Amino acid sequence: MTALWAFLLEYQTHLLFGVGLLVGLLATIHAAMTKRDVRAAIAWVGVVILSPFFGAFLYFLVGINRINRSRRLQHNEYLLQEQVNGKHQVTTNIAEISGSQFESLKKAGNQLSRFPIWSNNDITPLPGGDEAYPAMIAAIDSATKTIAMQSYIFDNDVVGKRIVQALVRAHQRGVTVKVLIDAIGAKYSRPSIISLFKNTGIDVALFEAHFFTFKMPYSNLRCHRKILVIDGQLAFSGGMNIRESFTSEICRGEPMKDVHFQIRGPLVFQLLLVFFHDWSFTTQEKLKPDLWILTPETLPESNIAARCITSGPDNDITSTHRLIQAACAVAQKHIRIQSPYFLPDQVLLGALNTAARRGIRVDILIPGNNNLYLVNCAMMAQLNQVLDAGCHVWRSNGPFDHSKLFTVDDGWALVGSSNWDARSLRLNFEVDIEVYDRPFSTRIGQHIDREIEKAIPITRETLKSMSFIKQLRNKIIWLASPYL
Structure with a gap:
């Protein structure tokens, strides 16, 4: 020895x-x-x-990506087929409702998403927390059977407490309530919102909570999805977290901006199924759809065709990324993008630049005031790559805008939780909604145009006028952009 x-x-x-x-x-x-x-x-x-x-x-x-793909992708395919065959109409007339060029985009989407396009949906934009949070609380108060709620950030602030109180009231009425929060997002406020759920009887789970042990699936992979489903009939989804800074009533000065969406119709079932998968992956509890869905008496008057696009570091890792490529390829007139974090990789840069060189108008709207300093620096370092090809870039005025919107030719739109960066398109679990509908897409496009009217253009001269020190700083930070 x-x-x-x-x-x-x-x-x-x-x-x-x-x-x-x-x-x-x-x-x-x-x-x-x-x-x-x-x-x-x-x-x-x-x-x-x-x-x-x-x-x-x-x-x-x-x-190392330790996500158990086989377990993560145990979709209840029979449930999906039951909905398609028994109750809901699969949309086939894409050329009529959106434009002939979108037929090929639909085929691409069919290869990238497990969900079909269903018609008979109503999707209402809710700009800002002043509209979104009261609508969500009212929906929770109207629940009679089930509530499924999922969020990345769920702050322990005035808005967060109001939503928790509404969930507690629902639980006390006998409503089954399940809440899933990302383990990192739950720590954005101190004390965590989890403390308010104690002793309420509500089932609350944290997505990937063990991020400092070797048993963790992957500490860097977060669930960025935002979903609220009431009785399987009414849903809310988009990019908005639960934070009081998005409400004019509470925050100091102008509130941050965002656009959330209220949804009725068969698309609600797809969002609920996404929640089921995340809940099962996190808790090992398999929820039974027949206990969660109330059959609506009538379908919505609106007839929007849409489907969910899920992405994440499993077999869906490139779904949204590839769909964006395909959408840029079919554009004939106008591409509009609004993203708080615009750091596309070379493939997406190539798709946008090719569209611009084909004569397509490409407008990219980013925040003038960004809440992430490093991301803002990296964005500024990369913008020359789209400006040189003829794309138009704008910086919004006013408070930080967290909206995530993408439209093509006023006939197709993609809205949801994904940003145009590597974290959303490769690392996070995201859910977006692909919409084939001219009135809806036009409305989203007009929203972006109104923001552009107030925005400041960024040109090559703008970038060149920056001091060498700032340009060097931005380029150094840009080198880490795949991990920001």
């Missing part, structure tokens, strides 16, 4: 070097063999080589 200890002391430097080399080699091999994106593979290999111990530890901690 003494001899072994003496050997370890004498050769500890060599042993540490050997262990570091072995661990670094294993991390390098794993990154090269498993990463789909060559940039991600190169980045991780570089980190490991530069710092074998720390780099390998960091890679094993946050660089």
